[in-house]
Amino acid sequence: MTKWNSIKAIAFDLDGTLIDSVPDLAAATNATLAELGLAEVSQAQVRSWVGNGTQALMERAISYALGREVSKDELKQAMVPFLIHYEYHLEKHSSLYPNVIETLTALTQAGFKLALVTNKPHKFTVPLLRAFGLIEFFDLVLGGDSLAKMKPDPLPLAHVLATWQMQPDELLMIGDSKNDILAARAAKVSSIGLTYGYNYGEHISLSEPNAVCDDLAQISEYLPSACV
Numbered sequence: 001m002t003k004w005n006s007i008k009a010i011a012f013d014l015d016g017t018l019i020d021s022v023p024d025l026a027a028a029t030n031a032t033l034a035e036l037g038l039a040e041v042s043q044a045q046v047r048s049w050v051g052n053g054t055q056a057l058m059e060r061a062i063s064y065a066l067g068r069e070v071s072k073d074e075l076k077q078a079m080v081p082f083l084i085h086y087e088y089h090l091e092k093h094s095s096l097y098p099n100v101i102e103t104l105t106a107l108t109q110a111g112f113k114l115a116l117v118t119n120k121p122h123k124f125t126v127p128l129l130r131a132f133g134l135i136e137f138f139d140l141v142l143g144g145d146s147l148a149k150m151k152p153d154p155l156p157l158a159h160v161l162a163t164w165q166m167q168p169d170e171l172l173m174i175g176d177s178k179n180d181i182l183a184a185r186a187a188k189v190s191s192i193g194l195t196y197g198y199n200y201g202e203h204i205s206l207s208e209p210n211a212v213c214d215d216l217a218q219i220s221e222y223l224p225s226a227c228v
């Protein structure tokens with residue numbers, strides 16, 4: 001098995017990688033749709049719409065419920081209740097995937113620096129990380145609105161590299177979505193795709209990450225046992 005001996009830092013995606021957040025995203029989506037007098041959608045539908053931030057999720061949900069495109073104004077109005085509902089639901093029915101704490105603990109102890117690079121708005125990311133006891137693992141947390149562009153743009157990963165004064169071959173991106181893999185490729189960073197998360201209903205291997213894992217614990221097989 002190839003080991004990436006140059007890796008010193010790892011950028012983790014959040015939704016579908018560390019936390020199964022769809023139950024709460026679906027609850028907030030449906031509470032918003034109900035306020036707008038629209039029919040509920042299923043968790044499976046929400047799962048296929050997650051990936052480009054909360055605004056894109058709401059746009060997809062309302063457009064599905066209305067059966068037509070959503071205007072900028074309609075979306076802006078819908079985001080007001082959605083943000084309130086998501087703040088309320090946030091972690092209530094979400095859960096950690098297997099081996100998350102164990103893997104992050106082992107990586108930290110081995111000396112890797114960890115960044116969290118999500119498309120979720122920053123104001124939800126930090127409380128969610130806190131609620132699941134993850135915040136202390138990360139030296140840098142970037143939300144989808146922290147910079148001018150979100151994944152699949154390479155900007156967030158370029159920001160991590162610049163902040164830590166690292167070369168692309170020293171960083172590894174781990175995520176469940178094509179947005180993570182495309183962002184990594186564009187930043188010339190290697191990536192591992194996870195099969196258990198959300199990827200618009202597509203298998204992550206179709207996005208051609210450098211490796212594919214079914215469980216987060218498997219990523220250590222690709223890394224040196226200690227970061228020197």
Ligand SMILES: O=C(O)COP(=O)(O)O
Nearest residue numbers: 014015051052053118119
């Ligand atoms: O908020 C989203 O749509 C996806 O978030 P993620 O980048 O952590 O998967």
Ligand SMILES: [Mg+2]
Nearest residue numbers: 013015016177
């Ligand atoms: Mg994700």
